[in-house]
Amino acid sequence: DVKVTQSSRYLVKRTGEKVFLECVQDMDHENMFWYRQDPGLGLRLIYFSYDVKMKEKGDIPEGYSVSREKKERFSLILESASTNQTSMYLCASSYGRSSYNEQFFGPGTRLTVL
Amino acid sequence: EDKVVQSPLSLVVHEGDTVTLNCSYEVTNFRSLLWYKQEKKAPTFLFMLTSSGIEKKSGRLSSILDKKELFSILNITATQTGDSAIYLCAVEGRNYGQNFVFGPGTRLSVLP
Numbered sequence: 001d002v003k004v005t006q007s008s009r010y011l012v013k014r015t016g017e018k019v020f021l022e023c024v025q026d027m028d029h030e031n032m033f034w035y036r037q038d039p040g041l042g043l044r045l046i047y048f049s050y051d052v053k054m055k056e057k058g059d060i061p062e063g064y065s066v067s068r069e070k071k072e073r074f075s076l077i078l079e080s081a082s083t084n085q086t087s088m089y090l091c092a093s094s095y096g097r098s099s100y101n102e103q104f105f106g107p108g109t110r111l112t113v114l
Numbered sequence: 115e116d117k118v119v120q121s122p123l124s125l126v127v128h129e130g131d132t133v134t135l136n137c138s139y140e141v142t143n144f145r146s147l148l149w150y151k152q153e154k155k156a157p158t159f160l161f162m163l164t165s166s167g168i169e170k171k172s173g174r175l176s177s178i179l180d181k182k183e184l185f186s187i188l189n190i191t192a193t194q195t196g197d198s199a200i201y202l203c204a205v206e207g208r209n210y211g212q213n214f215v216f217g218p219g220t221r222l223s224v225l226p
Contacts, residue, residue, distance in 0.1 A: 004156075035216070040123075042202065043157075043216035059215075090156065102148060103204075103214065105156035 003027070004106035006091055012112045019078040021109050023091030031094045032074035033103065034058075034066065036087040043090065049074055081113045116141040116207050118217035126223045131193050135220045138185040141207025147186050148214065149177055150202040157202055160188070193224045 007022035023032065031050050035043040035058075045058030047066040055066050063085060067075040074093075078085055088110050092103040117140045127133055139147070146164045150157035161170045163179035163186055170177050174193075179186045190197055200221050204214040 040218055042118075042120075042218035043204075045214075102159045102162055104159075107156050 004091060004093055004104050006089075006106040006109050008109050009107060010110050010112075012114065013078075013081050014114050015082060017081050017113075019081050019111065019113075021076040021078075021089055021091075021111070023074045023076070023093075023106055024072055025074075025093040025104070026072065027093070027095070027104075028071065029093035029095050029104075030071070031103075032068065033092040033094075034064075034074065034076045035090045035092065036060070037090055037108075038087050046076065081111075083113050085111065086113045087111060116205070116215045118203055118205050118215050120201075120203050120217035120220050122220060123218060124221045124223075126225065127193055128225050129194055131224075132189065132191045133193060133222065135188040135190075135201050135203075135222070136185060137188070137203030137205075137217055139203075139205045139207070139215075139217075140184065141205050141215060143207055144181065145206040147179055147206075148204045149186070149188050150204065152200040152202055152219070153198075160201075190222075193222075195224050195226055198222060198224045 004025045033048040034046045037043050046064050049055045049068040065077045088108050090108045091106040094103045119138050121136045148162050149160040161177045166181040174191045177188045200219040202219045203217040206214050
């Protein structure tokens with residue numbers, strides 16, 4: 001079974017703090033993704049990575065950065081958290097460069113920024 | 115800009131009813147359409163559709179894609195309370211890498 005884990009299920013931070021969200025997958029997947037999910041807006045792609053040290057901006061990268069130093073780990077960084085970054089954050093991974101591979105999701109991190 | 119629209123956004127039915135969830139899309143270089151079910155936490159995969167007119171079926175759930183009219187439907191027959199969830203439609207339509215555009219989801223509530 002593919003397993004995608006995220007470092008925290010719930011996180012509460014203050015405005016201006018630096019926040020790290022970690023995602024680890026154990027199936028040697030090339031592709032990893034960070035989404036945020038907000039009511040009425042669905043899942044929106046923040047960043048994705050198709051190889052170690054490679055990253056691509058998604059639809060809403062502003063205020064976020066990412067790091068992929070190892071194949072199994074993809075980190076999302078909020079340099080200076082703001083209240084509008086309160087959201088559910090979902091990490092996903094998938095195999096290979098082919099189009100026909102489903103994404104496997106982690107359990108999500110619910111982040112609240114006060 | 116790539117876009118995925120789902121309807122209805124919310125639906126309440128009683129056990130035993132049949133429901134049809136809709137997903138329409140506008141994407142460049144369509145590659146695949148996926149349906150996910152999200153209960154309390156992570157979305158779980160239901161179907162991947164790449165060809166028009168071929169129905170995918172799993173138990174009481176089925177789905178079909180129309181690439182000419184740019185939509186897909188997800189049918190659930192004889193609904194059960196365990197079908198209550200958010201159903202997400204995602205479309206892959208980019209030229210690089212592998213990533214998806216998600217719709218807002220349909221929240222289905224099945225009452226006993």
